[in-house]
Each structure stands twice: as structure tokens, then as C-alpha cells.
Amino acid sequence: MRRRRRKTFADQKLEETLELGLGLAEPECRYFGDCGGCVWQSMAYERQLEFKREWVQQAFADAGLSDVDVPLPLPSPELYGYRNKMEFSFASRRWLTRREIDSGEVLDRDFALGLHCRGAFDRVIDIASCPLQSAEANAYLEATRNFARESGLEPYDLRRQTGFYRYLTIRHGVMTQQTVVVLVTTERRPDVMKAFTEYLHAHDLDPACVANGVTDSKASTSEGSEYFVDYGPPEFEERLRGWSFTLGVDAFFQPNTRGAERLCEVIERYAALEGHETVLDLYCGVGVLAIMLAPRARWVLGVEKAASAAQYATRNAASNGLTNAQFFAADLDTGIPPFPEHFRPDVVVTDPPRAGMHKKTLGALRDLAPERIVSVSCHPVPQAENIVALCEGGAYFVAEAQPVDMFPHTAHVENVVLLKRGE
Numbered sequence: 001m002r003r004r005r006r007k008t009f010a011d012q013k014l015e016e017t018l019e020l021g022l023g024l025a026e027p028e029c030r031y032f033g034d035c036g037g038c039v040w041q042s043m044a045y046e047r048q049l050e051f052k053r054e055w056v057q058q059a060f061a062d063a064g065l066s067d068v069d070v071p072l073p074l075p076s077p078e079l080y081g082y083r084n085k086m087e088f089s090f091a092s093r094r095w096l097t098r099r100e101i102d103s104g105e106v107l108d109r110d111f112a113l114g115l116h117c118r119g120a121f122d123r124v125i126d127i128a129s130c131p132l133q134s135a136e137a138n139a140y141l142e143a144t145r146n147f148a149r150e151s152g153l154e155p156y157d158l159r160r161q162t163g164f165y166r167y168l169t170i171r172h173g174v175m176t177q178q179t180v181v182v183l184v185t186t187e188r189r190p191d192v193m194k195a196f197t198e199y200l201h202a203h204d205l206d207p208a209c210v211a212n213g214v215t216d217s218k219a220s221t222s223e224g225s226e227y228f229v230d231y232g233p234p235e236f237e238e239r240l241r242g243w244s245f246t247l248g249v250d251a252f253f254q255p256n257t258r259g260a261e262r263l264c265e266v267i268e269r270y271a272a273l274e275g276h277e278t279v280l281d282l283y284c285g286v287g288v289l290a291i292m293l294a295p296r297a298r299w300v301l302g303v304e305k306a307a308s309a310a311q312y313a314t315r316n317a318a319s320n321g322l323t324n325a326q327f328f329a330a331d332l333d334t335g336i337p338p339f340p341e342h343f344r345p346d347v348v349v350t351d352p353p354r355a356g357m358h359k360k361t362l363g364a365l366r367d368l369a370p371e372r373i374v375s376v377s378c379h380p381v382p383q384a385e386n387i388v389a390l391c392e393g394g395a396y397f398v399a400e401a402q403p404v405d406m407f408p409h410t411a412h413v414e415n416v417v418l419l420k421r422g423e
Contacts, residue, residue: 023047028080029131034097036118038132038409049073049405052413056380056403063384073403073413077258080131084174085255088113090155090165091124111155113145122158137172140181140205144168147199161218174257175239180249184213193230208232211249240288245316247286251309259406263414264292266402270374270418271347273297280345283352287313287327294325302327336364349374356382362389373419380415387417394422
């Protein structure tokens with residue numbers, strides 16, 4: 001075990017496994033120990049679920065909700081190959097793993113396309129394939145690497161802030177088998193993107209869409225300032241529980257498709273709809289939860305900050321034959337927009353970003369006073385704080401909680417909580 005001391009803590013790194021102990025597992029990834037992507041691979045999956053349960057329980061206890069009983073997370077249906085979206089970084093300096101150094105092989109240190117070392121924003125490991133994504137997605141990763149190297153254009157140098165290639169995003173539909181490839185560069189070069197598309201086709205790859213994100217930002221973000229579609233429609237399709245969803249190439253969608261189906265089952269159970277209820281879906285995205293709930297509700301209204309996502313939600317509802325769902329765009333950081341006076345939701349589903357809901361939104365939600373609130377979050381700490389605010393003065397109480405593991409081999413966990421209105 002190697003140790004690196006810092007001011008307030010010490011990093012430890014596993015050098016060699018002599019024998020698997022209780023609660024340990026053999027990692028399936030050859031980059032484990034160097035890559036910062038999924039650092040729990042050496043932990044038996046059952047133990048991962050226990051740690052995630054303990055994390056949610058502790059987060060709620062720290063917020064003053066120690067009486068909430070948190071069960072084990074529902075396991076992900078797949079432990080590897082579960083991600084429908086992965087983002088990779090280009091770098092002009094390749095960080096060699098211990099295994100690569102020990103191999104004695106002469107490697108090109110001036111190019112990398114892969115993932116970052118744990119805790120190091122400026123160190124990129126060249127990843128030949130990632131076990132968290134499908135074999136098809138890995139084929140696109142390999143082809144993109146070969147094309148970029150052969151093109152003669154430079155990968156981005158984070159320190160000098162020069163170079164052409166910055167990021168690669170691959171979205172591969174688990175249910176649809178559609179693949180969207182987004183190459184983020186520092187400038188717009190239609191000739192390069194045309195050659196890239198032709199290269200993919202020449203290597204027996206048939207993407208549904210090839211897009212170019214262009215950014216001159218110095219920040220380490222895979223988002224493009226502008227997007228250009230160079231091949232195919234600017235969209236991606238996936239299915240959940242028989243429903244079809246279309247979204248833009250840069251839109252959010254749950255990365256674990258089969259895990260998202262399990263998550264939706266919990267939300268549907270907590271909503272407990274009987275057909276007469278009005279449902280408000282806050283932070284509705286492209287309408288996944290609203291569309292899932294609409295057949296069991298009288299009316300569903302979805303609110304989303306991104307206008308493009310709200311437009312896709314409207315389109316998705318129509319394409320799925322729903323007539324009782326409506327969506328519109330509004331900034332939920334400033335509260336909940338005013339509704340007609342007669343509108344009073346019976347059930348509210350809220351799935352905010354990691355930071356949680358704004359206090360104005362929490363206050364507005366309390367004023368709406370629905371019978372039930374289904375809180376969904378990918379971070380239990382702000383979720384617990386939001387729930388405390390909603391329960392203030394006995395307005396609501398926690399009836400049930402259920403974590404769902406959407407990200408095996410990582411510390412992340414999705415958590416669903418049912419709040420019922422107090423007497």
C-alpha cells in the first residue's frame with residue numbers, strides 16, 4: 001500500500017492484491033487503481049450497496065432525520081456495460097499507469113484519449129476500452145482515437161491552452177442501439193468532421209448522429225459553446241419501459257437505462273396514482289417521469305429550466321400518444337411559476353440537480369401543499385436538507401425512502417423519498 005501525505009489527509013493506493021479478503025472483489029478493468037472513474041471495483045457488490053445505504057442514512061441523520069429507515073439500495077440490473085453515455089478527454093501529455101511503465105513498452109507520451117487519474121484534473125490515462133460502456137461504444141472510442149492520431153491535429157494541452165481536440169462524448173442506446181458521437185474541439189472545422197464521419201463509416205460503424213461541439217472556454221468542461229450536426233438528425237432515441245424518448249445530443253438522460261427503469265418503478269409506486277390526480281413534475285427534463293405517470297393521472301404538468309428540453313418533453317408526450325401532459329420552461333431557481341388559481345397538484349415529483357432545490361422553490365412547494373411529494377436526488381445531503389425544510393412545522397413527514405443504485409463501482413447513489421402531508 002503506497003501512501004501520499006497531504007495537509008489534512010493521506011492518499012493510499014493499492015499496489016498488489018495477494019489474496020481477496022472478506023467483502024473484496026477482483027476488478028474487471030485493467031486501469032483500476034490509476035483511473036478515477038470507478039474506484040469501488042475491488043469491493044464486493046453487496047458491500048458497495050451496504051456502504052451506499054450507510055451514506056444515505058448518515059446524511060439524513062446529520063440533517064436531523066435520524067428516524068428515517070433507509071433500506072439497502074435496489075441493485076443495478078447490470079454491473080458493467082450499463083452506461084449509455086460516456087465522456088472522454090483528449091490530452092497532449094499521456095499519463096502512464098504503473099502497468100504500462102512496468103511493461104517496458106515504448107509508448108507515445110504526446111497523445112491520450114481517455115479518463116482522468118483519480119484527483120488529478122491534468123492527468124489523462126489513454127483508455128483503450130472502458131468496461132462501463134458497451135462493446136459498440138468502445139469501438140467508437142477506438143476509431144476516434146485512431147482518426148485523431150492520423151489527422152495530424154493536436155490534442156488539447158490544458159496548461160498551454162492550445163490544440164484542437166478536447167473531448168469525446170459517446171451515447172449508445174441500450175434499447176435502440178442508436179449511437180451519437182459528439183467531438184468537442186477548439187474551432188469549427190467542417191472538413192475534419194466530414195473526414196471523421198467517413199472514417200467511422202469506413203470502419204463499419206454506423207452512427208445515428210455525428211456532432212461537433214465547439215468551445216474556446218479554458219474551463220475543464222465537456223460542454224460545447226455551440227453545436228453543429230455534421231451527420232444525421234441532431235437527436236438521440238432511447239426507450240424506457242416501452243416508452244420512446246427523443247432528446248437533443250447535449251440533453252440530460254439517465255446514464256443507466258435499465259437502472260432508470262427500476263428507479264421509475266419506485267417513483268410510480270410512491271406516487272400511488274389512482275387516475276383522478278393532478279401531478280406536477282418539477283425539473284422534468286425531456287419528460288421521462290411525467291410520461292411514465294401520465295397514464296395513471298388525470299393531468300400531468302412538467303416544468304423544466306431548459307427550453308429545448310421542455311420542447312422535447314412536449315414532443316415525447318405526443319409521440320407516445322399522451323394528451324394529458326403539458327410542459328413549459330421556467331427558471332425553478334426563482335421559485336415555482338404561478339399557475340391558474342384552480343390548479344392544485346395532488347402529487348409533486350421533484351428531481352433537481354445535485355445541489356438541490358432553491359429555498360424559494362421549497363417555500364412555493366410548501367404553499368402548494370400537495371398530498372404527496374416524491375423527492376428524487378442523486379445526492380442525499382442536499383436532499384435531506386430540502387426535506388427538513390419541507391417538513392418544518394409538521395407540514396410533511398417522511399413516509400418511506402428507497403435508494404436505487406444507478407452507478408455500480410462508484411460512491412454515487414440515487415435516492416427516492418416519499419413525503420406525506422402532515423395532519
